[in-house]
Structure formats: structure tokens, C-alpha cells
Amino acid sequence: MHTKIVSLLPAATEIVCALGLEKSLVGRSHECDFPVSVKQLPVCSEANFPDGLASAAIDVKVKEILADALSIYTVNREAIKQLAPDVVITQAQCEVCAVSLKEVEEALDNYLYKKAQIISLQPNSLDDIFTDITTIAKALNAGAAGNDLLEALHERVDIIRHKLKFIENKPTVACIEWLQPLMLSGNWMPELVKIAGGTSILVEQGKHSPYIQWDDIRIADPEIIILMPCGFAIERTLKEMDIMLELPGFAEMKAVKNNQVYIADGNQYFNRPGPRIVDSIEILAEIIYPKQFIFGYEGNGWIKFSL
Numbered sequence: 001m002h003t004k005i006v007s008l009l010p011a012a013t014e015i016v017c018a019l020g021l022e023k024s025l026v027g028r029s030h031e032c033d034f035p036v037s038v039k040q041l042p043v044c045s046e047a048n049f050p051d052g053l054a055s056a057a058i059d060v061k062v063k064e065i066l067a068d069a070l071s072i073y074t075v076n077r078e079a080i081k082q083l084a085p086d087v088v089i090t091q092a093q094c095e096v097c098a099v100s101l102k103e104v105e106e107a108l109d110n111y112l113y114k115k116a117q118i119i120s121l122q123p124n125s126l127d128d129i130f131t132d133i134t135t136i137a138k139a140l141n142a143g144a145a146g147n148d149l150l151e152a153l154h155e156r157v158d159i160i161r162h163k164l165k166f167i168e169n170k171p172t173v174a175c176i177e178w179l180q181p182l183m184l185s186g187n188w189m190p191e192l193v194k195i196a197g198g199t200s201i202l203v204e205q206g207k208h209s210p211y212i213q214w215d216d217i218r219i220a221d222p223e224i225i226i227l228m229p230c231g232f233a234i235e236r237t238l239k240e241m242d243i244m245l246e247l248p249g250f251a252e253m254k255a256v257k258n259n260q261v262y263i264a265d266g267n268q269y270f271n272r273p274g275p276r277i278v279d280s281i282e283i284l285a286e287i288i289y290p291k292q293f294i295f296g297y298e299g300n301g302w303i304k305f306s307l
Contacts, residue, residue, distance in 0.1 A: 003141075004084065005021070005025050006026060006027035006087070007028055007089045008091075009091050010034065010274070011121070011272045011273045012091075012119075014035075014272070014274035015133050018149050018275045019133075019146060021145075022037065025038060025041055026041065026083045027041055027042045027044040027083045028042070028044065031045075042083060043076070044075065044080050046073065046074050047072065048072050049061045055178060055179040055240055059180065073103065080112070081111060087116060087119060087139060089118075090104045119136060119139055121136075121273070123187070124187050124188065125187070125188050126195075130153070130154075133150055133274075134146050156278050157281060160293070163293070164197040164285075164289070167197050167289075170197055170198055171198050171223040172198070172200075172221075172223050173193050173199065174200075174202070174224070176228065177228060177230050177266070178209075179237075179243045179244065180240075182211065182212050182214055183211050184200075184203045184210055185209055185270065186204065186205075186206075186207050186210060187207070187208065188205075189203070190204065190205040192270075196287075197289055198224065202216055202217065202220060214247050214248070222255055223254055223255055223260060224262070224287065224288060226261075227244070227264070227305075228263075231266065233267050233268070234263050237266070241263075251307065261305045262302055262305060264302040268301070269283060269301060279301065282295040282297065283297045283302050
């Protein structure tokens with residue numbers, strides 16, 4: 001009898017699949033979309049605001065909902081009850097990213113036919129993401145597969161570290177996580193940039209992503225700007241590039257003048273703390289050191305943006 005898993009977090013779904021346990025998944029969140037085969041699974045959550053809002057409107061809506069102490073996502077208790085999972089995976093990292101632990105506990109408490117184990121992830125760093133893989137692997141009796149997966153991921157990270165170990169002048173990089181209001185990427189992102197041979201500006205490793213004034217970015221004048229809005233694919237970010245282009249002094253920025261502005265797929269890579277976080281490091285390495293690294297993500301994982 002295999003363990004039945006409901007994953008309410010895209011990163012957790014990817015971890016389960018990377019461990020070779022996709023067949024054990026019986027339900028997913030509305031945002032779980034990789035690997036593509038998981039899209040056929042029953043959906044067990046939904047967002048409480050409409051699709052397609054602009055960045056500023058999403059921010060306002062999220063703040064309104066959270067101010068009322070409501071969640072921005074709803075767990076479909078009935079769907080989960082019917083699926084009768086042994087394990088439910090969620091997160092406690094960010095109220096805006098996915099269904100939260102509190103909400104899952106409230107929704108499932110005394111409601112399921114049988115007690116389910118709830119695994120809650122809360123990564124703030126690259127090591128935390130790797131630890132989450134171990135946690136899930138152990139909980140699902142897949143310790144060996146977890147070790148193999150981590151070994152392969154560490155190997156890829158080490159290749160990049162090794163190639164860049166003698167680089168001394170590391171360019172300054174601004175990773176933009178939200179366009180309106182402006183946010184820079186915190187948590188694991190400064191560490192990823194560092195491994196890829198850059199220096200993040202105005203953020204602290206392991207700390208939540210901060211709201212930031214445009215003037216602070218303008219004064220810091222980073223050599224490279226990478227836009228990776230949370231939950232946005234490249235096409236979605238392109239639709240909102242006017243927000244950046246209209247900022248005072250944007251055209252005078254060092255990165256803009258030197259054609260060093262990039263758009264990356266925040267949704268599939270950087271904002272998703274699963275196995276593809278190593279793909280994210282490879283994307284950064286390609287952007288920052290195009291002569292040393294060609295992993296093949298350009299055009300799909302990232303593009304260069306020219307005025």
C-alpha cells in the first residue's frame with residue numbers, strides 16, 4: 001500500500017516527483033504545474049482573487065485580504081477528504097506564496113476520515129531547501145532517493161563554484177521580486193547570486209524580501225538588473241515593463257546603458273524552493289558570466305531586455 005500524498009505547494013510537488021514518487025501524489029494545489037504530468041491531478045486549493053490583475057492591484061488585494069485575517073487561498077476540504085491522503089505537504093514561509101500551515105490545520109482538523117501527517121516547509125536559505133528535500137524523503141521512506149537527488153544537486157552547484165573561485169570583481173546585481181510596489185529578492189536569493197558570482201544589493205541573506213524605494217536602487221546603481229516577479233512568467237513580466245521604464249532615471253542606470261537588464265521566469269525557477277533552485281543558480285551564472293556558462297536556459301528561463 002503506497003503513501004497517498006496531497007501537495008499544496010509547487011516546490012513540494014517537484015520534490016516528490018524528483019524523488020520518484022509521482023505515482024503517490026493524489027492531489028495538488030491550483031499552482032502546481034511541474035512536471036506537466038501533475039496537472040491531471042485533482043486540485044485542492046484556489047486563490048481568493050481573480051487572475052490577471054496588475055502588480056499593484058495584486059498587492060492591494062493581498063493586503064486587504066490579509067488585513068481581514070482571511071487567507072488569500074482556500075483549501076478545498078471536501079476534495080482532500082475524498083482523496084484520503086496519508087500525508088499533506090504545505091508551507092509556513094509566506095502567506096502570499098501558497099496555502100499556509102495554519103489554514104491546512106484548520107481545514108483538516110477533525111475533518112478527514114483518518115489522521116494525515118502534515119509536513120510544513122519554511123525555507124529561508126539554500127541549505128533549508130536541501131534540508132526540506134531530506135525531510136520529505138525521510139517522511140516518505142525515500143531516504144536513499146533523497147541522498148541521490150541531493151548529491152546530484154550539490155554536484156551542479158560545485159561545478160559553478162569551482163569555475164568562479166578565482167573571480168575577484170563580482171558585479172553588483174539587483175534581483176527584483178515585485179514591480180509595484182518594488183521589492184527586492186531576499187531569502188535564498190542573495191546566496192544564489194553569490195554562488196553565481198555576483199553581489200546582491202540592499203538585501204540580507206536569509207531575511208524576507210524587502211519593499212524598497214526606487215531611489216535606493218537608483219543610488220546603488222547595480223551593474224546588472226534581473227526582474228523575476230514572484231509567480232510571473234517572462235511574458236507576464238514583459239506586459240508590465242512600462243512600470244520600470246517610467247521610473248525616474250531608469251534609462252540612466254548603469255545596467256540599462258550597458259544592456260544588462262534581464263527578465264527571468266520567477267514563477268518556474270527563483271520563487272520555487274525545490275530541486276529547480278539549482279537551475280536558478282545556473283540561470284544566474286549564464287546571465288552574469290555568459291562566456292563561462294551556457295546551460296541552455298536563454299529564451300526559456302531568461303531573456304535579455306533591451307530598450
